[in-house]
Amino acid sequence: MVGEYVCTLSEELLQRAKEEINEVPERRADDIEHIRDWLKHQPHITARLDDWTILRFLRGCKFSLQRTKEKLDMFYTCKTLCPEWYKNRDPQDKKIRAILELGVLLPLPGYDQLGRKVVLGRWGIYDPRKISMDELIKSVGIMLDVMMDVDEKSSITGMVMVGDCTGLTLQHALSFTPSHARKSLFFWQEGYPMRPKGLHYINTPAAFDTVFNIFKSFMKEKMRKRVHIHGTDMESLYRHVPKSVLPVEYGGTNGTIEEITKYWIERLDARRDWLLEDEKYVVDESKRPGKAKTSAELFGLEGSFRKLNVD
Template sequence: MGCDSKFFPAEDDGYRCGLDEETRRVASSELREDEAARAAAVQQLRDWVLRHPAIRKCRTDSVFLLRFLRSKKFSVPLAQEMLERYLTVRQLYPLWFRGLSADEPVVREILLAGYLVPLPERDEFGRRVILRCAGTYSHIFQNCLYFQKSTPMRHKSSTFLNLPHYASKFMEFFVTLLNEKLKSRIKLISNTEELQKIVNIKILPKEYGGEMPLSEMIDKFLLKLEERREAIKALDEMEMEVDQKTKFVTDLEDELAGVAGSFRQLEVD
Protein backbone atom coordinates (compact mmCIF):
# COMPACT_ATOMS: atom_id res chain seq x y z
CA MET A 1 0.00 0.00 0.00
CA GLY A 2 1.59 3.29 -1.06
CA CYS A 3 1.37 6.75 0.40
CA ASP A 4 -1.74 8.87 0.11
CA SER A 5 -2.58 9.56 -3.56
CA LYS A 6 -2.66 13.29 -2.78
CA PHE A 7 1.09 13.27 -3.43
CA PHE A 8 0.66 11.69 -6.87
CA PRO A 9 -2.23 13.52 -8.59
CA ALA A 10 -2.71 13.35 -12.35
CA GLU A 11 -4.64 16.62 -12.47
CA ASP A 12 -5.05 19.89 -10.57
CA ASP A 13 -4.81 19.12 -6.85
CA GLY A 14 -6.51 22.31 -5.71
CA TYR A 15 -3.35 24.04 -4.51
CA ARG A 16 -3.91 27.50 -3.05
CA CYS A 17 -0.99 29.86 -2.61
CA GLY A 18 -0.30 30.64 1.04
CA LEU A 19 2.25 33.41 0.50
CA ASP A 20 1.62 36.77 2.12
CA GLU A 21 1.31 39.88 -0.04
CA GLU A 22 4.92 40.99 0.39
CA THR A 23 6.25 37.55 -0.53
CA ARG A 24 3.92 37.44 -3.53
CA ARG A 25 5.42 40.71 -4.76
CA VAL A 26 8.91 39.29 -4.38
CA ALA A 27 7.90 36.11 -6.19
CA SER A 28 6.44 38.15 -9.02
CA SER A 29 9.52 40.36 -9.30
CA GLU A 30 12.25 37.74 -8.89
CA LEU A 31 10.58 34.57 -10.21
CA ARG A 32 7.90 35.86 -12.60
CA GLU A 33 5.36 33.95 -10.51
CA ASP A 34 1.67 34.83 -10.49
CA GLU A 35 -1.55 32.84 -10.25
CA ALA A 36 -1.88 32.15 -13.96
CA ALA A 37 1.79 31.35 -14.54
CA ARG A 38 1.88 29.09 -11.50
CA ALA A 39 -1.16 27.02 -12.46
CA ALA A 40 -0.05 26.60 -16.08
CA ALA A 41 3.56 25.74 -15.25
CA VAL A 42 2.65 23.23 -12.54
CA GLN A 43 0.27 21.34 -14.84
CA GLN A 44 2.78 21.43 -17.69
CA LEU A 45 5.49 19.98 -15.45
CA ARG A 46 3.06 17.41 -14.04
CA ASP A 47 2.04 16.27 -17.53
CA TRP A 48 5.71 15.95 -18.49
CA VAL A 49 6.39 13.75 -15.44
CA LEU A 50 3.44 11.49 -16.20
CA ARG A 51 4.52 11.07 -19.84
CA HIS A 52 8.24 10.62 -19.16
CA PRO A 53 9.26 7.12 -20.33
CA ALA A 54 11.95 6.66 -17.66
CA ILE A 55 10.07 7.99 -14.63
CA ARG A 56 8.29 5.11 -12.95
CA LYS A 57 6.87 7.18 -10.12
CA CYS A 58 7.34 10.75 -8.95
CA ARG A 59 5.46 13.10 -6.69
CA THR A 60 3.24 15.34 -8.80
CA ASP A 61 1.59 17.45 -6.09
CA SER A 62 1.88 21.19 -6.60
CA VAL A 63 3.98 21.80 -3.48
CA PHE A 64 6.66 19.39 -4.72
CA LEU A 65 6.70 20.60 -8.34
CA LEU A 66 6.79 24.26 -7.31
CA ARG A 67 10.18 23.71 -5.67
CA PHE A 68 11.71 23.04 -9.07
CA LEU A 69 9.77 25.75 -10.89
CA ARG A 70 10.71 28.40 -8.35
CA SER A 71 14.34 27.29 -8.38
CA LYS A 72 14.38 27.90 -12.14
CA LYS A 73 12.25 31.06 -12.16
CA PHE A 74 9.35 29.24 -13.80
CA SER A 75 11.29 28.10 -16.83
CA VAL A 76 9.55 24.76 -17.38
CA PRO A 77 12.36 23.24 -19.53
CA LEU A 78 14.98 24.09 -16.89
CA ALA A 79 12.73 22.77 -14.12
CA GLN A 80 12.30 19.54 -16.09
CA GLU A 81 16.07 19.17 -16.40
CA MET A 82 16.59 19.77 -12.67
CA LEU A 83 13.86 17.30 -11.71
CA GLU A 84 15.31 14.66 -14.03
CA ARG A 85 18.76 15.10 -12.51
CA TYR A 86 17.30 15.07 -8.99
CA LEU A 87 15.51 11.77 -9.61
CA THR A 88 18.63 10.31 -11.24
CA VAL A 89 20.86 11.17 -8.28
CA ARG A 90 18.26 9.76 -5.88
CA GLN A 91 18.19 6.53 -7.86
CA LEU A 92 21.98 6.24 -8.10
CA TYR A 93 22.71 7.06 -4.46
CA PRO A 94 19.72 5.89 -2.37
CA LEU A 95 21.68 5.97 0.89
CA TRP A 96 21.83 9.76 0.60
CA PHE A 97 18.10 10.20 0.12
CA ARG A 98 15.97 7.26 1.22
CA GLY A 99 14.75 6.40 4.69
CA LEU A 100 15.13 9.97 5.96
CA SER A 101 12.22 9.73 8.38
CA ALA A 102 12.95 11.07 11.87
CA ASP A 103 11.77 7.66 13.12
CA GLU A 104 14.95 6.09 11.76
CA PRO A 105 17.44 5.77 14.67
CA VAL A 106 20.45 7.00 12.69
CA VAL A 107 18.54 9.97 11.24
CA ARG A 108 17.17 10.89 14.66
CA GLU A 109 20.63 10.70 16.21
CA ILE A 110 21.97 13.10 13.55
CA LEU A 111 19.07 15.51 14.07
CA LEU A 112 19.37 15.49 17.85
CA ALA A 113 23.09 16.20 17.51
CA GLY A 114 22.18 19.41 15.70
CA TYR A 115 23.96 18.50 12.49
CA LEU A 116 21.27 20.19 10.39
CA VAL A 117 18.70 22.56 11.91
CA PRO A 118 16.43 24.96 9.98
CA LEU A 119 16.01 27.94 12.32
CA PRO A 120 12.33 28.40 13.35
CA GLU A 121 12.18 32.06 12.30
CA ARG A 122 13.09 33.43 8.88
CA ASP A 123 15.43 36.38 8.42
CA GLU A 124 14.31 39.91 7.56
CA PHE A 125 14.21 38.98 3.86
CA GLY A 126 11.90 36.04 4.47
CA ARG A 127 14.68 33.52 3.84
CA ARG A 128 15.05 30.24 5.68
CA VAL A 129 18.37 29.99 7.55
CA ILE A 130 19.80 26.50 8.07
CA LEU A 131 22.36 25.86 10.80
CA ARG A 132 24.76 22.98 10.23
CA CYS A 133 26.97 21.91 13.13
CA ALA A 134 29.36 19.64 11.28
CA GLY A 135 32.03 17.61 13.02
CA THR A 136 33.20 16.29 9.66
CA TYR A 137 33.22 17.79 6.16
CA SER A 138 33.06 14.68 3.96
CA HIS A 139 29.30 15.47 3.38
CA ILE A 140 30.03 18.88 1.87
CA PHE A 141 31.79 17.82 -1.29
CA GLN A 142 29.13 15.19 -1.97
CA ASN A 143 26.42 17.84 -1.80
CA CYS A 144 28.23 20.39 -3.97
CA LEU A 145 28.45 18.04 -6.96
CA TYR A 146 24.75 17.81 -7.62
CA PHE A 147 23.73 20.94 -5.73
CA GLN A 148 23.77 23.50 -8.52
CA LYS A 149 21.73 21.59 -11.08
CA SER A 150 19.88 18.94 -9.10
CA THR A 151 18.58 20.43 -5.87
CA PRO A 152 15.34 22.46 -5.81
CA MET A 153 16.35 25.40 -3.65
CA ARG A 154 17.52 28.97 -4.22
CA HIS A 155 20.77 29.11 -2.33
CA LYS A 156 21.78 32.64 -1.31
CA SER A 157 24.85 32.25 0.91
CA SER A 158 26.93 29.90 3.07
CA THR A 159 28.78 31.12 6.14
CA PHE A 160 31.41 28.94 7.83
CA LEU A 161 32.28 29.72 11.43
CA ASN A 162 35.50 28.70 13.22
CA LEU A 163 36.86 26.29 10.67
CA PRO A 164 39.94 24.42 11.91
CA HIS A 165 43.13 24.77 9.88
CA TYR A 166 42.77 21.51 7.97
CA ALA A 167 39.18 22.34 7.06
CA SER A 168 40.18 25.77 5.73
CA LYS A 169 42.53 24.04 3.32
CA PHE A 170 39.74 21.76 2.17
CA MET A 171 37.41 24.73 1.74
CA GLU A 172 39.86 26.32 -0.68
CA PHE A 173 39.51 23.21 -2.82
CA PHE A 174 35.75 23.01 -2.33
CA VAL A 175 35.20 26.57 -3.58
CA THR A 176 36.98 25.76 -6.84
CA LEU A 177 34.15 23.32 -7.65
CA LEU A 178 31.54 26.08 -7.63
CA ASN A 179 30.58 28.57 -10.30
CA GLU A 180 31.50 32.23 -9.85
CA LYS A 181 28.06 33.13 -8.54
CA LEU A 182 28.23 30.62 -5.72
CA LYS A 183 31.85 31.44 -4.97
CA SER A 184 30.79 34.99 -4.14
CA ARG A 185 28.29 33.63 -1.62
CA ILE A 186 30.82 31.76 0.52
CA LYS A 187 31.92 33.52 3.71
CA LEU A 188 34.54 32.30 6.20
CA ILE A 189 34.36 33.92 9.64
CA SER A 190 36.11 33.31 12.95
CA ASN A 191 33.72 34.45 15.71
CA THR A 192 30.05 34.82 16.65
CA GLU A 193 30.27 38.62 16.51
CA GLU A 194 30.90 38.38 12.78
CA LEU A 195 28.04 35.89 12.45
CA GLN A 196 25.64 38.30 14.13
CA LYS A 197 26.47 40.90 11.49
CA ILE A 198 25.39 38.46 8.79
CA VAL A 199 22.38 36.79 10.46
CA ASN A 200 19.86 38.61 12.64
CA ILE A 201 20.79 37.78 16.23
CA LYS A 202 17.12 37.38 17.17
CA ILE A 203 16.72 34.24 15.05
CA LEU A 204 20.01 32.60 16.09
CA PRO A 205 20.18 29.90 18.78
CA LYS A 206 20.97 31.07 22.31
CA GLU A 207 24.39 29.46 21.98
CA TYR A 208 25.20 31.97 19.22
CA GLY A 209 23.76 35.04 20.92
CA GLY A 210 20.04 34.52 20.29
CA GLU A 211 17.20 33.76 22.67
CA MET A 212 15.97 30.22 21.98
CA PRO A 213 18.26 27.30 22.95
CA LEU A 214 19.39 25.10 20.08
CA SER A 215 17.80 22.06 21.74
CA GLU A 216 14.40 23.78 21.60
CA MET A 217 14.89 24.58 17.93
CA ILE A 218 15.70 20.93 17.26
CA ASP A 219 12.52 19.87 19.06
CA LYS A 220 10.48 22.25 16.90
CA PHE A 221 12.08 20.83 13.77
CA LEU A 222 11.28 17.27 14.87
CA LEU A 223 7.64 18.25 15.39
CA LYS A 224 7.51 19.72 11.89
CA LEU A 225 8.97 16.54 10.44
CA GLU A 226 6.30 14.56 12.25
CA GLU A 227 3.60 16.77 10.75
CA ARG A 228 5.01 16.07 7.27
CA ARG A 229 5.66 12.39 7.81
CA GLU A 230 3.54 11.22 4.86
CA ALA A 231 5.05 13.74 2.45
CA ILE A 232 8.54 12.59 3.40
CA LYS A 233 7.63 8.93 3.04
CA ALA A 234 6.16 9.64 -0.38
CA LEU A 235 9.63 10.63 -1.57
CA ASP A 236 10.80 7.07 -0.99
CA GLU A 237 8.22 5.81 -3.47
CA MET A 238 9.77 7.73 -6.34
CA GLU A 239 11.63 5.66 -8.92
CA MET A 240 13.33 6.28 -12.23
CA GLU A 241 15.04 4.03 -14.77
CA VAL A 242 18.60 5.27 -15.13
CA ASP A 243 20.64 4.83 -18.28
CA GLN A 244 24.20 4.41 -17.07
CA LYS A 245 25.52 5.62 -20.42
CA THR A 246 23.92 9.06 -20.35
CA LYS A 247 26.31 11.99 -20.15
CA PHE A 248 24.93 13.22 -16.84
CA VAL A 249 25.50 9.87 -15.14
CA THR A 250 29.02 9.41 -16.49
CA ASP A 251 29.95 13.01 -15.65
CA LEU A 252 28.63 12.61 -12.12
CA GLU A 253 30.61 9.42 -11.55
CA ASP A 254 33.75 11.03 -12.95
CA GLU A 255 33.28 14.03 -10.67
CA LEU A 256 32.84 11.85 -7.61
CA ALA A 257 35.95 9.84 -8.44
CA GLY A 258 37.93 13.02 -9.03
CA VAL A 259 36.81 14.66 -5.81
CA ALA A 260 37.53 11.55 -3.76
CA GLY A 261 41.04 11.39 -5.21
CA SER A 262 41.67 15.08 -4.60
CA PHE A 263 40.38 14.80 -1.03
CA ARG A 264 42.76 11.92 -0.33
CA GLN A 265 45.58 14.05 -1.73
CA LEU A 266 44.64 16.88 0.62
CA GLU A 267 44.81 14.51 3.56
CA VAL A 268 48.30 13.38 2.52
CA ASP A 269 49.53 16.95 2.04
Protein backbone atom coordinates in the same frame (compact mmCIF):
# COMPACT_ATOMS: atom_id res chain seq x y z
CA MET B 1 -6.47 18.71 -9.90
CA VAL B 2 -3.63 16.75 -8.29
CA GLY B 3 -2.84 18.10 -4.80
CA GLU B 4 -4.15 21.58 -5.59
CA TYR B 5 -1.91 24.44 -4.46
CA VAL B 6 -3.27 27.05 -2.04
CA CYS B 7 -1.15 30.20 -1.92
CA THR B 8 -0.03 31.34 1.56
CA LEU B 9 2.08 34.31 0.43
CA SER B 10 1.52 37.94 1.38
CA GLU B 11 0.93 40.58 -1.31
CA GLU B 12 4.48 41.80 -0.72
CA LEU B 13 5.93 38.33 -1.34
CA LEU B 14 3.78 37.84 -4.43
CA GLN B 15 5.23 41.08 -5.78
CA ARG B 16 8.76 39.88 -4.99
CA ALA B 17 8.01 36.60 -6.75
CA LYS B 18 6.91 38.53 -9.82
CA GLU B 19 10.01 40.75 -9.84
CA GLU B 20 12.67 38.24 -8.80
CA ILE B 21 11.57 34.89 -10.20
CA ASN B 22 9.07 35.78 -12.97
CA GLU B 23 6.05 34.26 -11.21
CA VAL B 24 2.76 35.43 -12.70
CA PRO B 25 -0.17 34.29 -10.50
CA GLU B 26 -2.57 34.30 -13.48
CA ARG B 27 -0.27 31.92 -15.36
CA ARG B 28 0.85 29.77 -12.41
CA ALA B 29 -1.73 26.98 -12.82
CA ASP B 30 -0.99 26.65 -16.55
CA ASP B 31 2.75 26.43 -15.90
CA ILE B 32 2.23 23.73 -13.26
CA GLU B 33 -0.06 21.79 -15.60
CA HIS B 34 2.47 22.04 -18.43
CA ILE B 35 5.21 20.51 -16.26
CA ARG B 36 2.84 17.84 -14.85
CA ASP B 37 1.84 16.79 -18.37
CA TRP B 38 5.52 16.63 -19.38
CA LEU B 39 6.36 14.45 -16.35
CA LYS B 40 3.52 12.06 -17.18
CA HIS B 41 5.04 11.55 -20.62
CA GLN B 42 8.55 10.71 -19.37
CA PRO B 43 8.70 6.90 -19.41
CA HIS B 44 11.73 6.79 -17.09
CA ILE B 45 10.57 9.17 -14.32
CA THR B 46 8.23 8.30 -11.46
CA ALA B 47 7.63 11.74 -9.96
CA ARG B 48 5.47 13.54 -7.43
CA LEU B 49 2.74 15.23 -9.47
CA ASP B 50 1.16 17.49 -6.85
CA ASP B 51 0.99 21.23 -7.54
CA TRP B 52 3.30 22.26 -4.69
CA THR B 53 6.22 19.99 -5.61
CA ILE B 54 6.10 21.16 -9.23
CA LEU B 55 5.72 24.81 -8.17
CA ARG B 56 8.83 24.61 -5.96
CA PHE B 57 10.86 23.53 -8.99
CA LEU B 58 9.33 26.24 -11.18
CA ARG B 59 10.30 28.83 -8.57
CA GLY B 60 13.78 27.40 -8.20
CA CYS B 61 14.20 27.78 -11.99
CA LYS B 62 12.63 31.26 -12.19
CA PHE B 63 9.73 29.82 -14.19
CA SER B 64 11.84 28.71 -17.13
CA LEU B 65 9.88 25.66 -18.30
CA GLN B 66 12.90 24.12 -20.01
CA ARG B 67 15.16 24.59 -16.98
CA THR B 68 12.44 23.16 -14.71
CA LYS B 69 12.23 20.00 -16.83
CA GLU B 70 16.01 19.60 -16.76
CA LYS B 71 16.16 20.13 -13.00
CA LEU B 72 13.31 17.71 -12.24
CA ASP B 73 14.93 15.04 -14.40
CA MET B 74 18.27 15.64 -12.63
CA PHE B 75 16.63 15.61 -9.19
CA TYR B 76 15.07 12.18 -9.66
CA THR B 77 18.20 10.91 -11.41
CA CYS B 78 20.48 11.96 -8.54
CA LYS B 79 18.09 10.46 -5.99
CA THR B 80 18.25 7.15 -7.84
CA LEU B 81 22.04 7.22 -8.18
CA CYS B 82 22.52 8.02 -4.46
CA PRO B 83 20.63 5.22 -2.65
CA GLU B 84 22.98 5.61 0.32
CA TRP B 85 21.33 9.02 0.91
CA TYR B 86 17.78 8.40 -0.32
CA LYS B 87 16.81 4.88 0.77
CA ASN B 88 15.44 4.04 4.24
CA ARG B 89 14.93 7.66 5.28
CA ASP B 90 13.04 6.85 8.45
CA PRO B 91 13.36 9.60 11.09
CA GLN B 92 12.60 6.92 13.70
CA ASP B 93 15.46 4.66 12.61
CA LYS B 94 17.79 4.35 15.62
CA LYS B 95 20.93 5.62 13.83
CA ILE B 96 19.20 8.49 12.03
CA ARG B 97 17.38 9.47 15.20
CA ALA B 98 20.67 9.72 17.12
CA ILE B 99 22.04 12.12 14.46
CA LEU B 100 18.84 14.20 14.41
CA GLU B 101 18.90 14.49 18.20
CA LEU B 102 22.43 15.96 18.02
CA GLY B 103 20.99 18.92 16.10
CA VAL B 104 23.67 18.83 13.38
CA LEU B 105 21.42 20.80 11.01
CA LEU B 106 18.65 23.07 12.28
CA PRO B 107 16.41 25.44 10.30
CA LEU B 108 15.91 28.35 12.69
CA PRO B 109 12.46 29.77 13.53
CA GLY B 110 11.42 32.86 11.62
CA TYR B 111 13.41 34.70 8.94
CA ASP B 112 16.23 37.20 8.65
CA GLN B 113 15.89 40.89 7.77
CA LEU B 114 15.50 40.03 4.07
CA GLY B 115 12.86 37.36 4.70
CA ARG B 116 15.25 34.45 4.11
CA LYS B 117 15.27 31.17 6.05
CA VAL B 118 18.42 30.74 8.14
CA VAL B 119 19.72 27.20 8.61
CA LEU B 120 22.35 26.41 11.25
CA GLY B 121 24.84 23.62 10.57
CA ARG B 122 27.00 22.42 13.47
CA TRP B 123 29.60 20.48 11.53
CA GLY B 124 31.95 19.50 14.35
CA ILE B 125 29.37 18.24 16.82
CA TYR B 126 29.24 14.57 15.75
CA ASP B 127 31.84 11.82 16.24
CA PRO B 128 33.19 10.80 12.78
CA ARG B 129 34.33 7.46 14.22
CA LYS B 130 30.72 6.54 15.05
CA ILE B 131 28.76 8.31 12.31
CA SER B 132 29.65 7.88 8.65
CA MET B 133 29.51 10.79 6.20
CA ASP B 134 26.75 9.01 4.22
CA GLU B 135 24.63 8.69 7.38
CA LEU B 136 25.20 12.36 8.13
CA ILE B 137 24.30 13.52 4.61
CA LYS B 138 21.17 11.34 4.66
CA SER B 139 20.04 12.90 7.95
CA VAL B 140 20.78 16.45 6.74
CA GLY B 141 18.83 15.69 3.55
CA ILE B 142 15.80 14.54 5.52
CA MET B 143 15.78 17.81 7.44
CA LEU B 144 16.22 20.01 4.35
CA ASP B 145 13.56 18.16 2.35
CA VAL B 146 10.93 18.55 5.05
CA MET B 147 11.90 22.19 5.64
CA MET B 148 11.51 23.03 1.94
CA ASP B 149 8.20 21.21 1.77
CA VAL B 150 6.66 23.01 4.76
CA ASP B 151 8.15 26.49 4.24
CA GLU B 152 6.61 28.27 1.28
CA LYS B 153 8.18 31.66 1.99
CA SER B 154 11.73 30.37 1.46
CA SER B 155 10.79 29.18 -2.05
CA ILE B 156 10.64 32.89 -2.90
CA THR B 157 13.20 34.49 -0.59
CA GLY B 158 15.81 31.69 -0.45
CA MET B 159 17.93 30.50 2.43
CA VAL B 160 21.15 31.33 4.27
CA MET B 161 23.43 28.73 5.88
CA VAL B 162 25.46 29.43 9.01
CA GLY B 163 28.10 26.74 9.48
CA ASP B 164 29.54 26.48 12.99
CA CYS B 165 32.84 24.61 12.79
CA THR B 166 33.48 24.33 16.54
CA GLY B 167 35.03 20.94 17.23
CA LEU B 168 35.93 20.24 13.59
CA THR B 169 38.97 17.92 13.50
CA LEU B 170 41.19 16.36 10.87
CA GLN B 171 39.11 13.18 11.29
CA HIS B 172 36.01 15.12 10.22
CA ALA B 173 37.96 16.52 7.28
CA LEU B 174 39.16 13.10 6.11
CA SER B 175 35.67 11.59 6.27
CA PHE B 176 34.37 14.26 3.85
CA THR B 177 36.04 12.95 0.70
CA PRO B 178 36.26 14.70 -2.69
CA SER B 179 33.63 12.19 -3.84
CA HIS B 180 31.19 13.33 -1.13
CA ALA B 181 31.93 16.97 -1.98
CA ARG B 182 31.37 16.53 -5.69
CA LYS B 183 28.22 14.42 -5.36
CA SER B 184 26.54 16.58 -2.73
CA LEU B 185 27.33 19.89 -4.43
CA PHE B 186 26.37 18.57 -7.87
CA PHE B 187 23.04 17.36 -6.49
CA TRP B 188 22.28 20.54 -4.53
CA GLN B 189 23.30 22.86 -7.40
CA GLU B 190 21.88 20.89 -10.35
CA GLY B 191 19.02 18.91 -8.83
CA TYR B 192 17.52 20.87 -5.95
CA PRO B 193 15.09 23.80 -6.35
CA MET B 194 16.95 25.70 -3.63
CA ARG B 195 17.77 29.39 -3.67
CA PRO B 196 20.96 29.60 -1.55
CA LYS B 197 21.74 33.24 -0.77
CA GLY B 198 24.73 32.98 1.55
CA LEU B 199 27.15 30.62 3.32
CA HIS B 200 28.59 31.92 6.58
CA TYR B 201 31.26 29.97 8.48
CA ILE B 202 32.13 30.67 12.10
CA ASN B 203 34.62 29.22 14.60
CA THR B 204 36.76 27.79 11.82
CA PRO B 205 39.78 25.70 12.98
CA ALA B 206 42.82 24.71 10.91
CA ALA B 207 41.10 21.55 9.64
CA PHE B 208 38.38 23.68 8.06
CA ASP B 209 40.60 24.78 5.17
CA THR B 210 41.19 21.19 4.06
CA VAL B 211 37.48 20.42 3.88
CA PHE B 212 36.41 23.75 2.48
CA ASN B 213 38.98 23.86 -0.33
CA ILE B 214 37.65 20.52 -1.59
CA PHE B 215 34.07 21.74 -1.28
CA LYS B 216 34.76 25.10 -2.91
CA SER B 217 36.39 23.51 -5.95
CA PHE B 218 32.99 22.12 -6.96
CA MET B 219 31.05 25.32 -6.31
CA LYS B 220 29.67 27.48 -9.07
CA GLU B 221 31.26 30.93 -9.24
CA LYS B 222 28.01 32.60 -8.17
CA MET B 223 27.97 30.52 -4.98
CA ARG B 224 31.64 31.13 -4.21
CA LYS B 225 30.93 34.86 -4.11
CA ARG B 226 28.29 34.26 -1.44
CA VAL B 227 30.70 32.59 1.00
CA HIS B 228 31.78 34.52 4.11
CA ILE B 229 34.31 33.17 6.62
CA HIS B 230 34.03 35.01 9.95
CA GLY B 231 36.40 32.96 12.12
CA THR B 232 35.53 33.74 15.76
CA ASP B 233 34.25 37.26 15.01
CA MET B 234 30.56 37.05 15.91
CA GLU B 235 30.07 40.78 15.33
CA SER B 236 31.07 40.14 11.73
CA LEU B 237 28.37 37.45 11.48
CA TYR B 238 25.73 39.71 13.05
CA ARG B 239 26.23 42.22 10.23
CA HIS B 240 24.79 39.58 7.90
CA VAL B 241 22.64 37.41 10.18
CA PRO B 242 20.81 39.35 12.93
CA LYS B 243 20.74 38.20 16.55
CA SER B 244 16.94 38.07 16.37
CA VAL B 245 17.15 34.93 14.21
CA LEU B 246 20.02 33.17 16.04
CA PRO B 247 19.70 30.83 19.04
CA VAL B 248 20.63 31.96 22.55
CA GLU B 249 23.87 29.93 22.36
CA TYR B 250 25.02 32.19 19.52
CA GLY B 251 24.24 35.46 21.26
CA GLY B 252 20.76 35.55 19.77
CA THR B 253 17.20 35.74 21.08
CA ASN B 254 15.54 33.00 19.03
CA GLY B 255 15.14 30.09 21.47
CA THR B 256 17.66 27.44 22.47
CA ILE B 257 19.30 24.68 20.43
CA GLU B 258 17.44 22.12 22.54
CA GLU B 259 14.05 23.72 21.85
CA ILE B 260 14.68 24.03 18.11
CA THR B 261 15.95 20.44 17.88
CA LYS B 262 12.86 19.12 19.69
CA TYR B 263 10.57 21.15 17.42
CA TRP B 264 12.13 19.70 14.25
CA ILE B 265 12.14 16.10 15.47
CA GLU B 266 8.39 16.46 16.06
CA ARG B 267 7.96 17.87 12.54
CA LEU B 268 9.97 15.02 11.01
CA ASP B 269 7.94 12.41 12.91
CA ALA B 270 4.76 14.05 11.59
CA ARG B 271 6.13 13.71 8.04
CA ARG B 272 7.42 10.14 8.46
CA ASP B 273 4.95 8.63 5.96
CA TRP B 274 5.83 11.30 3.38
CA LEU B 275 9.57 10.58 3.81
CA LEU B 276 9.11 6.81 3.51
CA GLU B 277 6.84 7.15 0.49
CA ASP B 278 9.44 9.39 -1.14
CA GLU B 279 11.59 6.35 -1.97
CA LYS B 280 9.33 5.36 -4.84
CA TYR B 281 9.92 8.61 -6.75
CA VAL B 282 12.94 7.70 -8.88
CA VAL B 283 14.08 7.11 -12.45
CA ASP B 284 14.41 3.84 -14.35
CA GLU B 285 17.41 4.33 -16.61
CA SER B 286 16.44 1.31 -18.74
CA LYS B 287 13.37 3.30 -19.86
CA ARG B 288 15.12 6.64 -20.47
CA PRO B 289 14.81 7.85 -24.07
CA GLY B 290 18.36 8.07 -25.45
CA LYS B 291 21.49 7.36 -23.42
CA ALA B 292 21.17 6.23 -19.78
CA LYS B 293 22.80 8.43 -17.15
CA THR B 294 25.42 6.90 -14.83
CA SER B 295 27.17 7.85 -11.58
CA ALA B 296 30.50 7.97 -13.40
CA GLU B 297 29.12 10.46 -15.93
CA LEU B 298 27.54 12.77 -13.35
CA PHE B 299 29.83 12.39 -10.36
CA GLY B 300 33.10 11.06 -11.84
CA LEU B 301 36.05 12.69 -10.11
CA GLU B 302 38.64 14.67 -12.00
CA GLY B 303 42.03 13.02 -12.09
CA SER B 304 43.64 15.83 -10.10
CA PHE B 305 41.57 15.01 -7.05
CA ARG B 306 42.90 11.47 -6.90
CA LYS B 307 46.25 13.05 -6.04
CA LEU B 308 44.85 15.40 -3.42
CA ASN B 309 47.15 15.71 -0.42
CA VAL B 310 45.81 16.47 3.04
CA ASP B 311 48.23 18.62 5.00
